[in-house]
Amino acid sequence: MRRPASAAAALLLCGCTGVQTPLDPAGEQAASIHTIWTLMLWVCGFFYVLVIAGLVWAIWRNRRVAGGAPQASTHDPGMERGLAIWSAMIFVGLTVLATWSFFVDRSLASTHEQNALHLRVTGYQWWWKVEYQEGPHPWWFETANEIHLPVGKTARIELESGDVIHSFWVPNLSGKMDLIPGRHNVLDVTPTRVGVYRGQCAEFCGFQHAHMALTVIVEPQARFDAWRLHQLQPASTPATPDAQFGQQVFQSRACGMCHTIAGTDAGGRMAPNLTHIASRPTIAAGTMPMSKGALAGWISDPQGIKPGSKMPDVPLTTTESSAVVAYLSSLQ
Amino acid sequence: MAEVERRRTWWWIAAAVVLAALIILFLLKQTHYSPPAAKMTTPAAYNPGQPTADDGQWVMPAKDYASTRFSGLNEINVSNVANLRPEFTFETGINKGHEEAPIVVGGTMFIVTPYPNKVFALDLTKPGAPLKWSFEPKPAPASQGVACCDVVNRGAVYWDGKIIITTLDGVVIALDANSGAQAWRTQLGDINRGETITMAPLVVKGKVLVGDSGGETGVRGWLTALDAGSGKIAWRAYNTGPDKDVLIGPDFHPFYKMDQGTDLGVKTWPPDAWKTGGGTVWGWISYDPELNLIYYGTGNPGPWNADQRPGDNKWTSGIFARDPDTGQAKWFYQLSPHDIHDYDGINEIVLLDLPIGGKVRKVLVRPERNGYVYVIDRATGQVLSADPFAYVNSSKGVDLKTGELQVNPDKVTQVGKTVRDICPSANGAKDWNPSAWSPRTGLLYLPHVNMCMDWQSAEVSYIAGTPYVGAEVVMYGGAGGNRGAFTAWDPVKRRAAWEIKEDLPIWSGALATAGDVVFYGTLDGWFKAVDARNGQLLWQFKTGSGIIGQPVAYKGPDGREYIAIMSGVGGWAGAIVSGNLDPQDPTAALGFVNATQDLKKRTNTGGTLYVFALPPRR
């Protein structure tokens, strides 16, 4: 009985920072949801203490009397009054919570930012495709498993699914929203603090539901613009012979069937766009941090690292494999 | 300006008077036998500016540079067409769709077949038109695998003693018209990237103009000019990409703001998407010698899934006017910006001088796949009118101020959404099959379809040499129960004069003659002659296979008027028969199979030339 109470106290103290927690809001939406959490915790905590107090009192009061002949049902006006007061308290508590919740909900729904940044996030088994729309002409560019957002600017994220239901959730920025085939959901996110946050698929989507994360990088507008301009460029041409061979392998083998590298013949759309893969923080949808070693491991044994993923075990020789790694890690 | 125009008007009136006088003279003199033009001379079609009589030849599939497909011959006319009978036939031996127009020059008829693109020269001076020579270009067999909608060819062209053909694997070949000897051969397309050629070339001022096909395989569309004498590439204009590739220079003055700007062929695409963006040229080219401009349409942007190519996708699904000498673009008008329904802009462009708003204007008339007949000032690219000639719900009209197509938001295709009942279907209210213009009736004869479709976009990868479509389409007949229609359209009054409903989609071209008879064929093989004035059926003949070819009229060496048509079902519409597709799958052949499920029961493959004439007078 004491355990939950002390744990609740611990809960109040712990978890106030982190890259994937609603308790550390870094966005307007997450912050306003956080106010409900705080209110809920206090109101519910109060009622819980009350219930436990009542229970303890009831037990304490009767600690010496036990058993005996059964009593008849009695009419007890005091008890009725108590029940009425209790019910009224619950009613008031619920009303406060429901009203607060309602107004926060309205505020989430009523973001009508004219100047919002438009993105489209499409969920696939098991990675995220991210597309940006910018400027008077819809210059779209595409990246995967990472989102860059300028701080202080609302981003309107259109959520779609390419296969099964997924759920987009970056708890530090906002609540989650499902990506449902055949439907079109929109989530507004207004990051307020520069930082790197983590999001994860929050609806069971098959084998590798656990390995479907994305990184959100909130940065100052200037850095964001630089990033955006860079993303609009096609991939750099490989400089070293090793990387050039890697590009050849990439295009002539199964890689280019599913992956795109802009500016080359690799035009697959079914797997993450790798045009600037080396500039991303992670690979395989947050499964591993980006590094040459991780790339090499991933290319040689995707089914061992992420069983069931759609990336096949492509039989490459060691030379080919290291050339591909050299090529990919040159794609800044 | 006005003065110039007045002068031009006078000039044209004079020409018309002379032409009329000559026609009358010709009619009067018809009894006289004129010796066959056995010598191949520069035909009248190449001198459209000149007021000459129709020489009875058919040297290019569109008959003349203005693409009228009008024959001045009038021996076969409304009163006697019922007596028409087959004169001879010729079997090509190829069971694919025969979309081509036979070419007649002097006493020889030239036929280029679908893949393997054999060329046959038939000697018309001898009874039964025996084979004079034949030519086998032997195109790469693999090219069949990247040809979107059957392995068709739309015809050859005659120029200066040469027959110039294209082959499916992207080659242009010039043959000596007399001997069939190959003069030159130029490889233009790369089938490994999905480039094929199905169009009929056109020769303008000594330049062979050829474009590529492959809007469904992610090619980058272009129009190339080859020197007709040597086969060397003179210039190539791409239809996507930076201005220097598109040959856009200081002379480029599009009429509408939406088409103005630099490097729109890059900016209206996601990064690099223009490299696989389609905008092919596989339809028809027209030429106005006076303005010294060629006109041609560009195909659909690729892939069909429009979500993969947000933006206007210049310069696809539009009309270019270019200088034939340099290839420099003069103007461009985008018929379907950011096309979302596969409305290629490659249909024929008929160059006419029409009285519009009280004065005669030099216009081009374009019955467009999106369902509108556009009348466009061919000097400037200004749209004068755009009226639907079929049921259209994919758009709500054309804004003449901005030139923009008013796309119906309910029919916008996008990934994750099935859009039902889009009219017209992906093949358009009217596809490549050309219309004919009769100056006698002032009507444009449109062979077209009445079809609608359901569309589901899907993500698609670009894999070189494989289809790049990204859409599941199911087509079916539109309201009214007829899948095809043959409409006589008055471009001045901007309405249909009459219309014939056909059960099956019409996939053949049309032919108008001075005898006031209009010809077309049906998918189940009927070759029909109707009255140009009211559409009354005058004569029909059941050929061996479905007709998707282009009828032509010519004067034989014996002075009689002949009508020729290729019979051989295929093409996109007839692929179910020619490709032996399975109608259990309604999405087969990009959805067309569903609309022609019954076709296998109504016709069979074939490949036969039919030539008709009136019985010789005794």
Add this chain to the structure above:
Amino acid sequence: MTRPPRKPRKPVASGAISDRVLEPAAEAELELTWKDPPGFWGWLVTTDHKRIARRYLVTAFLFFGLAGLGAVAMRLQLSKPENTLLSAARYNEIFTMHGTTMMFLFAVPIMEAVAVFLVPLMIGARALAFPRLNAFSYFVYLAGALTLWIGFILNIGPDVGWFAYTPLSGPEYSPGHRSDIWAQMITFTEIAALAVAVNLTTTIFKMRSPGMTLSRVPLFVWAMLITSIMTILALPAVMLASSLLMSDRLLATQFYNPAEGGDHILYQHLFWFFGHPEVYIIFLPGLAFVSSITATFSRRPVMGHIPMVLSQIAIGFLAFGLWVHHMFATGLPHLGDSFYTAASMAIALPSGVQIFCWIATLWAGKPVWKTPLLWVVGFIVTFVIGGLTGVMVASVPLDLQLHDTYFVVAHFHYVLIGGAVFPLFGAFQYWFPKFTGRLLSETAGKWQFWLFFIGFQLTFFPMHILGLLGMPRRVYTYPSGLGWEPYNQIATLGGVMLFTSVLIFVINVLVSLRRGALAGDNPWDGPTLEWATTSPPPPYNFMLTPVVDSREPLWEHREELPVMEGLSTAKREVLTSSPSEAEPISRQASPEPSIWPFLSAIATTIVLLGTIFSEWALVWGALPLGVVLTGWFWPKRPRAGGEAQ
């Protein structure tokens, strides 16, 4: 507890009520009339609700154990980041099996089993209204359960979650027959559960003892009545959902294909229209156990009988108005969602009223601290946390953060284990003597309670924190560095404690079955009618029908219970009475043991399993089904019946 000092009261069943007693000959005849045939045949044909309920109890508890093993496996897998103990595929299968088994093969059936055993006893009836249907229910339930688990053992276990959302469970993304097995298991268990619910509802309305007016119906029976009615209303929705899914998978219908006008949200609506009331279908019987235990061991009736009943009815109503709170993140219109927020929060009110009443009962009574009452206290401490976190997730915005995280896992385990399993273990301890005639060991029971209670809090409380730290549900592993490791380790430790606790219970049961103290008719001095007959009760339950004039008949009539005669001893007869005032209406023949329910269950199984593979199973399977149903409903020769006196 000291045995309540009371004079030996002659229970009705033993037939010793002074002036109204059956002759020994009549008693023997009654025994003969209601007796099952001996041996295995008797096992197959029995229609005795007590035998069937015991069977149900054992089977359901077996599946509880299996699902619990799955839970332990999952906890071990999650005890450290990037663990490779279980593969992703296996983990997904196991959590699917765990959820599905717990919900469909354990929670619902076991609650029904207790009801099937006790309801006729509590209302003084000889049998259920439809005894053969009851037998049929069990066999169908067993077939469904075996389908699922044999599938799992043969590596065709479903791996799409207990909710089997489309499109993941649809034809494109679940090739093979894994989802089919899940969907057909639903059909099996729902047929069974619906049949039981109909049976209980009818029994409660039509077969109460004379004098047991609605106002004298025990809280337990009320809860079971409301549960049954909810079952009847809710279960067709999930059967529809799963049948449409089957039809999509087998026949290529397009119910859940947006490209052809179907909708994945439709599935979710149908599923949760069942899924949410389901929670209360499990939880209301829990309340019933709590009320019974609290009353007996507080030595007084539960305070506020009428508020309690009204609260239960209110829960029954509200339960149908809040299914959408499982779908807040699907992007439904927010304003509409707010309604479901209000409804979901409103349900805290009747729940709060009941908590108050139980505490007040403890407060006003003289509580005897036997193990069952410990479970009640454990229930209150645990369940209230679950209820309060329920209020939290009812808020649309907050739910957008908490939905599908471990916070929700913690929440519903607090509600379902706290609200149903704690009372259930209390109920086992409490009614075990009635089920078997022997008492469970109190010492072992207390060990079990404390291990379970502490183990439970250790397992599930950290999950709240995990959820708040951003750990999503249904992940087979997680990366290190997000601060999740310690909480997962604590949870795993707790999981092992829970498992040990259940082991103690199993041993306690096995040992007590042979060596437990003999219980006697009413070991706890309980107030309700089930304690008025022998432990375990005879096949005919009561020799003479009790007549009721109070809510606590055994407390009211401590010496002897008024009874009524007139039911035949020579043939199986039950008394029917009016729905609200329980006035006797007629003597109704009750069916003999019969093989037809078993055969019908076999025929049903053939149809349902066949339709996994071919729609023609519906056609050909209808033939045997028709035959057995004809046999079942073959008219009997009319018997002498008539009005009761």
Add this chain to the structure above:
Amino acid sequence: MSSRFRPAVRALLGLVAAAALVGACDRELRDFGSSAPEAGPTIQTTSLTPGPGGQVPPDPRGEIYEKSAAHVSEGGRLFRWYNCNGCHSNGGGGMGPALIDDEWRYGSSIEQIYGTIAEGRPNGMPSFRGKATDEQIWELAAYVRSLGGFTPQASSSRNDEIRSTPPRNQVTPPKPSAEGGASVQGTAP
């Protein structure tokens, strides 16, 4: 109580288990790596001429792939990912021939289909060797077999797409005479 039902439960369990074991579940096999023995006999493709061609030795891998619902389903995914549907639509054909009819120019055995995909065919079918992994080609071949109605047991009824072919799990398997391919029409791929 327990002693009375134990024999019954045992009997039932035994019965159901036996029944289920009879159809051992190849269909449900789903391995993420290559699920076939690595060293099978080398696939010999038919000669590059139409018609049934020479004898192709059966490959044990073929059966493993075409009996596994997971592999057939993966093949269906790859059929779209690799643009097979661009030419063959959903089996009805288009640029390429129909795959749901009973006409097989280069043979209908899974080994022959494997050969067709791996090596290509002269009339336009490109070669996917190297572009697709060996396992993927087997999966594609298995899916193509399912389109032809050879493996209804391992097929899903439909995809979440616009309605196209008849339910693949409902197709009547073609008559044996269709095996090996027969008539050839035209010259297209």
